[in-house]
Amino acid sequence: MIPLDEIALRHGTDKSSAIHGYAEFYDRILGHLRDAPCSILEFGILRGQSLRMWEDGFPKATIYGIDRDLRHVERKPLTRAHAFRLDLTDIHGIQKFALLHGPFDVVIDDSAHTDDIAQNIADAVWPLFVKPGGWFIVEDINSNYENVRSQGQFVHWARDWVLEQNEHGKLIKAAPQFRHPSNEIAQIIYVPGLMAVQRMA
Numbered sequence: 397m398i399p400l401d402e403i404a405l406r407h408g409t410d411k412s413s414a415i416h417g418y419a420e421f422y423d424r425i426l427g428h429l430r431d432a433p434c435s436i437l438e439f440g441i442l443r444g445q446s447l448r449m450w451e452d453g454f455p456k457a458t459i460y461g462i463d464r465d466l467r468h469v470e471r472k473p474l475t476r477a478h479a480f481r482l483d484l485t486d487i488h489g490i491q492k493f494a495l496l497h498g499p500f501d502v503v504i505d506d507s508a509h510t511d512d513i514a515q516n517i518a519d520a521v522w523p524l525f526v527k528p529g530g531w532f533i534v535e536d537i538n539s540n541y542e543n544v545r546s547q548g549q550f551v552h553w554a555r556d557w558v559l560e561q562n563e564h565g566k567l568i569k570a571a572p573q574f575r576h577p578s579n580e581i582a583q584i585i586y587v588p589g590l591m592a593v594q595r596m597a
Contacts, residue, residue: 397430399423400453407452409445411535418535419449421587425531425594426502430454435500435527438462439484439517440507444469447477460497462490463507484513490520498525503532509539522593523580529597538589554591558584 404412404419411418423430433456441447441461450459451474459477462484463469469479482489484507494500503526505517514534522532537554582596 398453400430400449403453404446404449407445407448409449411446411449416535416589418587418590421590421592425585425592426454429457429501432456434458434502435498436460436502436504437494437498437500437521438504438506440505441469441479444472444474444477444479446506447474447479451475451477460500462493484508484516487516487520490517491525494521494525499527499530500525501527501530503530504535505533506535509536523595526595528595529582530595531592532595533590533592535590537591554584557581557593 399420400423401413401417401419405414409419410416411422413420430453434454435458436450436454437460438446438450439462441463444461447459447461447469450457461469461474461477461479462482463479464481464483466479466481480493482493484490498521500521503517503521505514507513507517514537518532518534526532534554580596582594585592585594
């Protein structure tokens with residue numbers, strides 16, 4: 397199977413190793429879905445480069461992309477992915493979309509990179525519209541530190557997820573034993589610029 401990064405480079409998405417290098421990470425955590433029926437939802441699609449990467453890299457996937465402006469995407473038609481225009485400040489609009497098309501195996505936020513939008517998306521889709529064992533991923537979280545529209549950094553908000561996860565643990569015979577947390581988090585992975593949260597299977 398062609399490495400996802402090779403496909404990302406071909407389509408010019410910033411997920412490739414030429415820029416952020418996220419495609420290699422996605423190959424590691426999503427490799428089992430590459431040839432499986434699955435559903436992928438991405439917020440923030442710009443000119444549709446990443447949607448074309450998902451199309452070629454996940455040939456059996458149903459792919460959705462959401463952005464507030466689709467003019468750039470429409471200049472080069474997509475093959476299988478479906479692009480929708482949606483106001484990401486409207487949490488109820490996001491929930492309505494997810495109710496109609498979800499749940500999803502993978503949800504990626506690569507949109508405005510501001511705290512309010514990131515939290516809107518997270519509150520709208522997690523965990524109800526992420527399938528058990530599925531992933532909720534936020535890209536470019538480092539950009540929140542310099543974005544003048546950010547109020548408190550999404551990474552600080554995400555840190556509370558880690559703290560809540562740990563609060564559900566208890567020590568038995570000096571070894572951590574974790575009960576199922578109410579927030580349904582199986583694991584949280586951080587790589588530079590990206591945070592991935594997996595829902596319990």
